[in-house]
Amino acid sequence: MKRVLIIDDDVALTQVLKINLDDTGNYESRIVNVSSNAIAAAREFKPDIILLDVVMPGLDGGDISAALKQDPLLSKVPVLIITALVSNDETGENAVVSSGDQVMIAKPIRLDVLTKAIEDRMSGVL
Amino acid sequence: MIPSAILTDTPTEPQKVLQILCVEDNDGDFLLLREAFKESDLDPRPVLHRATSLAEAVAKLLVDDGKANFDIVLLDLNLPDSSGLETFSRIREVAPTTPVSILSGNSDRRMAVSLVQSGAQDYLPKDSLSADLVIRSILFAMERQRNRTEMEEMNNRLQKASEELKTAQMQLIQAEKLDSLGRLAAGVAHEVKNPLATIQMGLDYFQRKGGLIGETGLLIISNMQEAVTRAERIINGMLDYSRDQNLLLKESSINAIIRNALALMQHEITRTKVQVIEELQETIPSIRADSGKLVQVVINLVMNAIQSMSANGPADRSVTVRTFWDRLPNMERDEGLRQWSQLRVRDPVVVVEILDQGGGVSEDKLSRLFDPFYTTKPTGEGTGLGLSVARNIVNLHHGHLELKNVENPRGLRVRMVLKAWGDPEGWLPSPESRNLTQPVKLKPNRL
Numbered sequence: 001m002k003r004v005l006i007i008d009d010d011v012a013l014t015q016v017l018k019i020n021l022d023d024t025g026n027y028e029s030r031i032v033n034v035s036s037n038a039i040a041a042a043r044e045f046k047p048d049i050i051l052l053d054v055v056m057p058g059l060d061g062g063d064i065s066a067a068l069k070q071d072p073l074l075s076k077v078p079v080l081i082i083t084a085l086v087s088n089d090e091t092g093e094n095a096v097v098s099s100g101d102q103v104m105i106a107k108p109i110r111l112d113v114l115t116k117a118i119e120d121r122m123s124g125v126l
Numbered sequence: 127m128i129p130s131a132i133l134t135d136t137p138t139e140p141q142k143v144l145q146i147l148c149v150e151d152n153d154g155d156f157l158l159l160r161e162a163f164k165e166s167d168l169d170p171r172p173v174l175h176r177a178t179s180l181a182e183a184v185a186k187l188l189v190d191d192g193k194a195n196f197d198i199v200l201l202d203l204n205l206p207d208s209s210g211l212e213t214f215s216r217i218r219e220v221a222p223t224t225p226v227s228i229l230s231g232n233s234d235r236r237m238a239v240s241l242v243q244s245g246a247q248d249y250l251p252k253d254s255l256s257a258d259l260v261i262r263s264i265l266f267a268m269e270r271q272r273n274r275t276e277m278e279e280m281n282n283r284l285q286k287a288s289e290e291l292k293t294a295q296m297q298l299i300q301a302e303k304l305d306s307l308g309r310l311a312a313g314v315a316h317e318v319k320n321p322l323a324t325i326q327m328g329l330d331y332f333q334r335k336g337g338l339i340g341e342t343g344l345l346i347i348s349n350m351q352e353a354v355t356r357a358e359r360i361i362n363g364m365l366d367y368s369r370d371q372n373l374l375l376k377e378s379s380i381n382a383i384i385r386n387a388l389a390l391m392q393h394e395i396t397r398t399k400v401q402v403i404e405e406l407q408e409t410i411p412s413i414r415a416d417s418g419k420l421v422q423v424v425i426n427l428v429m430n431a432i433q434s435m436s437a438n439g440p441a442d443r444s445v446t447v448r449t450f451w452d453r454l455p456n457m458e459r460d461e462g463l464r465q466w467s468q469l470r471v472r473d474p475v476v477v478v479e480i481l482d483q484g485g486g487v488s489e490d491k492l493s494r495l496f497d498p499f500y501t502t503k504p505t506g507e508g509t510g511l512g513l514s515v516a517r518n519i520v521n522l523h524h525g526h527l528e529l530k531n532v533e534n535p536r537g538l539r540v541r542m543v544l545k546a547w548g549d550p551e552g553w554l555p556s557p558e559s560r561n562l563t564q565p566v567k568l569k570p571n572r573l
Contacts, residue, residue, distance in 0.1 A: 010323075013323050016328050019331060023334070084316045084320055107322070107323040108322040108323035108327075108354065109326065110326065110330060111331075
């Protein structure tokens with residue numbers, strides 16, 4: 001069972017996301033809706049992967065990403081950025097786009113696309 | 127009989143004489159006037175012509191087509207075939223820029239004064255004609271007319287400038303509107319994608335639990351899924367429209383771009399049973415372009431063409447895609463020209479034409495087709511963003527995209543004009559592109 005930390009301020013989205021991921025039987029996920037709590041929650045939860053939103057009030061995805069890299073406990077945890085800022089036209093058919101060492105996936109996301117991206121990200125394919 | 131034209135002196139340089147037309151039926155008055163000129167040392171020297179009726183005067187004034195052949199008209203208002211205001215109006219009509227000085231007797235003095243107020247340059251009292259007075263009046267009249275002409279020209283120029291300013295202002299307002307619309311679109315797209323993501327995730331959940339919700343439930347889920355996909359497509363179109371587009375410019379082949387686009391559309395072309403006729407000129411200059419973006423444009427335009435023919439029978443379902451090159455014609459200032467501002471006359475250009483058999487678009491809708499969110503397609507089929515995005519991309523290439531209805535067969539012709547890279551010295555443009563050398567408006571060819 002892989003641990004997935006979802007950092008996104010959209011409460012409704014994170015709830016269904018969690019239900020879906022947990023329902024697969026392959027993941028145990030936790031939600032963080034307030035981004036300032038994200039690092040503390042991550043340290044405690046020790047996720048195998050982090051799903052990170054970009055546009056959030058307070059600390060945004062960029063801030064969190066930078067903080068994760070600074071943190072000795074979390075710097076190695078793979079991050080999948082989930083954002084409405086890219087469109088599926090840009091990401092192509094697999095709905096994923098890489099930019100530098102960041103991997104982004106476009107909202108809205110199909111569950112099968114998301115789980116494949118999670119697996120690929122954890123195994124280092126992405 | 128008084129000769130109708132009297133040379134007071136033989137002019138050595140014809141351009142330096144003053145051509146005067148005296149419209150006067152009374153011999154006595156005319157003689158008086160002639161005497162006045164004889165006494166004068168007017169420079170340039172006057173040449174006095176005479177007309178004894180309005181008809182004769184009009185005939186003389188109209189001799190040189192469009193060119194003023196007299197420097198001034200001395201006009202008696204009461205002629206055998208005309209009188210008063212009518213005389214003056216008719217002369218004004220045939221020689222609007224020639225100064226007119228009214229020869230007035232006691233009886234029509236008041237009329238003469240009022241005519242000066244309404245466009246005549248001066249009036250001469252016939253009962254007290256002196257050389258001095260006539261000469262002074264003529265010089266004064268000519269000067270007044272010159273000022274008047276200058277003022278009119280100035281006024282015309284001002285009016286033209288004012289109209290151009292208005293056009294420019296409208297364009298600025300339009301650009302501003304589109305700009306704020308673009309920013310709004312980006313914001314809305316982002317805000318709508320989050321709830322869509324939630325709905326999508328929910329749908330995924332229920333789809334996997336299909337057994338629990340039954341057949342009807344699954345049908346509803348499938349319709350909801352389609353709705354989410356459609357909403358997402360619209361939002362992506364908005365993002366495409368609003369995004370700052372940085373082009374990756376490389377030397378590209380327009381024919382390769384078109385073949386690439388058509389290959390990507392092969393499935394759609396086969397599905398809709400549309401015949402695509404390629405008329406690509408093989409000897410064609412390359413262009414500097416972001417080929418990925420132009421492929422997107424071509425796909426968009428061909429897709430529009432295909433969709434416009436959905437009601438046609440299989441025999442009337444063809445799209446012609448044509449390329450050729452030519453030199454940009456000599457064009458005068460025109461509203462459409464601002465689009466062309468990056469291209470200069472004689473610049474070699476590469477032209478893409480896409481012609482459908484979809485019956486065309488009514489003229490009032492034609493001008494709106496580039497407006498964002500405007501669509502002629504049924505609800506759900508078009509986002510109304512395709513053409514505006516296409517035009518944005520073409521504009522970024524400093525090119526030009528235009529639409530025109532064509533006949534035989536009736537349909538829409540989309541023309542994209544892009545600057546050629548380098549000058550194809552010695553190459554011959556294709557014969558069918560001759561129409562490009564016509565000024566301003568590009569006309570449909572062949573079809």
